[in-house]
Amino acid sequence: MAELPPAIRDYLAGPSAAGFTPDAVVTDDGRTYRGRDEIDGWLRRAATEYQYTATLMGVSHAAGEWTVTQHLTGEFPGGEVDLSYRFRLRGERIAVLTIAP
Structure with missing residues (x-):
């Protein structure tokens, strides 16, 4: 993870809203925040809703977008999933995050 920008x-x-720009947009599970x-x-709801373990599977960077792929296992429907986290930064903060299988 050393090559990733600090915000990512x-x-x-340990996610925190402080790492996002004031007008950031997050899309996860079909909802936009x-x-x-x-x-x-x-973030607060997600932290209490499910227990899981994430394993980093890969990182890529192209056209101003960072993509992090993680394998999650835990107590959620299906029990495991590979998710792609697509980040766009503005300055040193996250401006856009899209999470999808």
């Missing part, structure tokens, strides 16, 4: 490394280590307040609520 921090998100993967706009701004730090909505993103903070999403």
